[in-house]
Amino acid sequence: xxxxxxxxxxxxxxxxxxxxxxxxxxxxxxxxxxxxxxxxxxxxxxxxxxxxxxxxxxxxxxxxxxxxxxxxxxxxxxxxxxxxxxxxxxxxxxxxxxxxxxxxxxxxxxxxxxxxxxxxxxxxxxxxxxxxxxxxxxxxxxxxxxxxxxxxxxxxxxxxxxxxxxxxxxxxxxxxxxxxxxxxxxxxxxxxxxxxxxxxxxxxxxxxxxxxxxxxxxxxxxxxxxxxxxxxxxxxxxxxxxxxxxxxxxxxxxxxxxxxxxxxxxxxxxxxxxxxxxxxxxxxxxxxxxxxxxxxxxxxxxxxxxxxxxxxxxxxxxxxxxxxxxxxxxxxxxxxxxxxxxxxxxxxxxxxxxxxxxxxxxxxxxxxxxxxxxxxxxxxxxxxxxxxxxx
Amino acid sequence: xxxxxxxxxxxxxxxxxxxxxxxxxxxxxxxxxxxxxxxxxxxxxxxxxxxxxxxxxxxxxxxxxxxxxxxxxxxxxxxxxxxxxxxxxxxxxxxxxxxxxxxxxxxxxxxxxxxxxxxxxxxxxxxxxxxxxxxxxxxxxxxxxxxxxxxxxxxxxxxxxxxxxxxxxxxxxxxxxxxxxxxxxxxxxxxx
Numbered sequence: 095x096x097x098x099x100x101x102x103x104x105x106x107x108x109x110x111x112x113x114x115x116x117x118x119x120x121x122x123x124x125x126x127x128x129x130x131x132x133x134x135x136x137x138x139x140x141x142x143x144x145x146x147x148x149x150x151x152x153x154x155x156x157x158x159x160x161x162x163x164x165x166x167x168x169x170x171x172x173x174x175x176x177x178x179x180x181x182x183x184x185x186x187x188x189x190x191x192x193x194x195x196x197x198x199x200x201x202x203x204x205x206x207x208x209x210x211x212x213x214x215x216x217x218x219x220x221x222x223x224x225x226x227x228x229x230x231x232x233x234x235x236x237x238x239x240x241x242x243x244x245x246x247x248x249x250x251x252x253x254x255x256x257x258x259x260x261x262x263x264x265x266x267x268x269x270x271x272x273x274x275x276x277x278x279x280x281x282x283x284x285x286x287x288x289x290x291x292x293x294x295x296x297x298x299x300x301x302x303x304x305x306x307x308x309x310x311x312x313x314x315x316x317x318x319x320x321x322x323x324x325x326x327x328x329x330x331x332x333x334x335x336x337x338x339x340x341x342x343x344x345x346x347x348x349x350x351x352x353x354x355x356x357x358x359x360x361x362x363x364x365x366x367x368x369x370x371x372x373x374x375x376x377x378x379x380x381x382x383x384x385x386x387x388x389x390x391x392x393x394x395x396x397x398x399x400x401x402x403x404x405x406x407x408x409x410x411x412x413x414x415x416x417x418x419x420x421x422x423x424x425x426x427x428x429x430x431x432x433x434x435x436x437x438x439x440x441x442x443x444x445x446x447x448x449x450x451x452x453x454x455x456x457x458x459x460x461x462x463x464x465x466x467x468x469x470x471x472x473x474x475x476x477x478x479x480x481x482x483x484x485x
Numbered sequence: 486x487x488x489x490x491x492x493x494x495x496x497x498x499x500x501x502x503x504x505x506x507x508x509x510x511x512x513x514x515x516x517x518x519x520x521x522x523x524x525x526x527x528x529x530x531x532x533x534x535x536x537x538x539x540x541x542x543x544x545x546x547x548x549x550x551x552x553x554x555x556x557x558x559x560x561x562x563x564x565x566x567x568x569x570x571x572x573x574x575x576x577x578x579x580x581x582x583x584x585x586x587x588x589x590x591x592x593x594x595x596x597x598x599x600x601x602x603x604x605x606x607x608x609x610x611x612x613x614x615x616x617x618x619x620x621x622x623x624x625x626x627x628x629x630x631x632x633x634x635x636x637x638x639x640x641x642x643x644x645x646x647x648x649x650x651x652x653x654x655x656x657x658x659x660x661x662x663x664x665x666x667x668x669x670x671x672x673x674x675x676x677x
Contacts, residue, residue: 099504101490104516104570108508117500139511140570147493149504204498231501239500280658298648304658314631320643325653362571377569448659453648456641465511473629477641 096485097151097235098464103141104472106152108462114231114239119166122243124179128256129233130155131464131471131481132264133290134406137358138224139468142382143408145208145224153222154181155263156233157256163243170244177247178262179233179240180433183219186245197430202242203228217430233263234464236485248437251445257452258444260482261295266451267436269295269355272404273303274436275427276351283307285340285349285394286326287387289317291480292404293355294454297324300353302448309343311336313361316477320454332365337394348396357405358383368413375412382409392419403428454480461485515625519576522621523567525614526560526579533557544607545600546593556586573629576622583615 099109114123132155137143139152157178163171171177184191185201199218203209205225206216212226219241222232231239240246250259269292276284284300286293289312300308301324310321311329318328329339340349362369368386375381391401392415401424419426443449456479459467467481490504497503512520533540534557537550559582566575587608594604631640649656 095502096508097502099507101487101507101510104512106511109504110506110508111502111504114502115500117498142570147496148487148489149491149493149497151502225496229497229501235502280661294648298656299660301649301653301657302660304661314640316640316643320646323644323647324649325647325657373571377565443660447650448656450648450650453646456643462508465509468511469513469628474631477643479643 095236096461097231098153098461098468098483100138100146100150100152101148104139106139106465106468108464111151111235114237116162116164117239118241119164120242120244121164122160122167122171122240122247123162124156124158124177124233124238124240125161126156126158126233126236126238126485127176128157128260129153129235129483129485130260130263130265131234131467131483133292134357135222135468136472137406137408138222139472140359142358142376143224143226143406144212145226145229147225147229150225150229151222151231151235153232153234154220155260155265156221156235156238157250157260157263158238161237167244171247176250176252176259178250178259178437179221179238180246180248180262180267180437181221181223181264182430182433183221183228183230183241183246184434185242191245194432194435196432196434202246205229220430234461234483234485236461245434248434248441251441254441254444255452257455257482258450259441261291261451261454262433262437262440262444264431264433265291265454265480266295266440266449267433268292268404268431269297270299270436270440271431272296272353272355272402273299273305275402276300276303276353276400278303278305278351280304281306282350283309283344284351284353285309285311285391286321286353286355287311287391288354288356288405289314289321289328290355291454293317293353294320294324294479295451296353296355296404297321297326298449300351301325302443305351307343309340309349314474314477317479320479323453331361332363336390340394344396348394349399350396351400351402352391352395354387354391354401354403354405356387357403358385358407360384360386372412381412383407383411385411385414388414392422392424395422395424397422398424400425400427404431455482457481459483513625513628515621515628516572518617518621519567519572519625522579522614522618523564523572523575526564526567526575530557530559530561530564533560543600543603544590544593545597545604549593552589556582556589573622573625576618576625580615580618580622583611583618586611587615 183202188200202219219228310326372384
């Protein structure tokens with residue numbers, strides 16, 4: 095089959111690889127009909143998240159049709175069904191799964207030895223991610239083996255299109271969880287840093303959850319225009335001071351809730367000198383991530399507020415003003431998304447016409463064009479916000 | 486299939502798909518040029534640090550070993566940048582360094598005491614690399630410039646993409662009935 099394979103930093107190729115097969119009674123094989131390139135794929139593309147190996151298949155946003163099932167699925171999944179594959183692989187039986195903390199499933203990470211050394215404890219296995227999270231082959235491929243398939247799937251209603259359903263795999267529940275974690279009140283101003291795909295979902299989620307005002311921060315006019323279309327007031331951080339504008343919009347109080355949909359690769363620009371220092375340190379392996387957004391959120395957030403972090407961070411960060419956060423009484427909530435916690439709710443809201451996540455798709459291409467699409471997305475060329483690939 | 490991919494296969498599960506035939510890479514000509522020049526920089530930097538006295542003798546500028554080592558450190562910095570995800574910065578630093586080197590070599594030529602031919606060779610080498618640096622920088626900028634690929638419009642606007650079929654005002658707050666996170670988790674567990 096064809097698959098997008100990581101060969102090294104910024105080197106992704108559409109290779110011919112051997113087909114996956116059933117390895118465990120709880121496995122299923124999916125014929126992928128749609129998959130997407132996620133912002134966090136770019137962190138892997140840039141080799142900023144450790145423990146990728148040449149030959150790893152990329153992709154953790156995929157859906158398709160079940161073509162083969164293991165003997166242990168007990169009829170929970172049958173050949174021919176359309177499913178979205180959540181990026182978190184869950185056993186559904188361990189203590190964390192029973193608590194709904196699916197992204198820290200204690201069983202599904204087949205490289206728990208690595209995860210325990212790096213994270214202290216194992217976290218869930220993830221598709222198309224690093225070997226710290228199991229090194230499972232990803233979904234940017236023609237076929238995908240889904241481990242624990244009886245609990246790692248979302249059935250797609252017949253009338254729902256691929257484009258509406260695909261983002262249940264990651265970015266919709268991720269944006270949704272980011273907003274839910276804010277515990278939004280009707281008087282709240284919610285500020286969202288980053289208007290990429292997760293930021294766009296977080297903006298709409300915050301609005302659906304009843305925020306009085308949603309503010310979106312980015313520098314690219316195409317992304318800001320999409321944020322505005324979703325009901326946000328926008329701030330171009332290259333044209334104006336984020337802190338001053340947020341204080342203006344909130345009567346000097348600061349936003350009640352702040353969402354970091356940027357993560358470890360804050361834009362590097364001389365107008366934000368800390369980003370230059372972070373970039374230099376990152377290149378010399380003195381720091382893993384560029385946490386400019388975190389610093390800014392802590393500074394501007396209203397005392398007693400919430401900092402919600404759906405953006406991916408990989409390791410060590412410097413100069414984060416924890417004393418400021420402590421004295422302001424801020425609450426931090428973060429984590430990989432507990433996808434299965436939210437999908438039932440979100441399927442219902444898509445079916446009810448409350449949200450149509452397909453709005454975010456700006457580019458569609460075949461799998462063979464994947465390497466070019468990675469570059470297009472990286473460079474934000476052609477106003478690219480979200481790429482969907484059709485294997 | 487390259488050696489690194491084969492080594493990666495050792496760490497993967499035996500059932501995982503293995504690469505049978507490789508397709509075209511996402512690395513562009515500009516990327517590959519920047520990487521090559523990055524390794525050239527690192528090679529020059531290491532040589533400069535380890536062999537500063539010999540280089541000074543060859544160029545007839547004994548006593549300037551410190552300046553040669555400083556240039557070597559700059560080369561190492563440029564090399565690291567060229568190999569990073571911001572190779573354009575590394576190439577720009579290399580080009581600026583080339584200008585400094587050419588000026589320094591031109592100045593050294595008058596004081597090189599019989600080593601003028603060696604200095605001329607060095608000037609020719611640096612000038613050649615300068616051309617490569619500038620060509621690669623130009624190529625990379627063209628390849629990576631946001632919204633500026635041939636035939637593309639500068640930036641589009643997505644003002645018609647709300648994603649909220651009921652409209653913004655009607656959508657605000659319609660999910661306030663969401664159960665708290667714990668209850669949602671319980672419901673999801675029950676569904677599984």
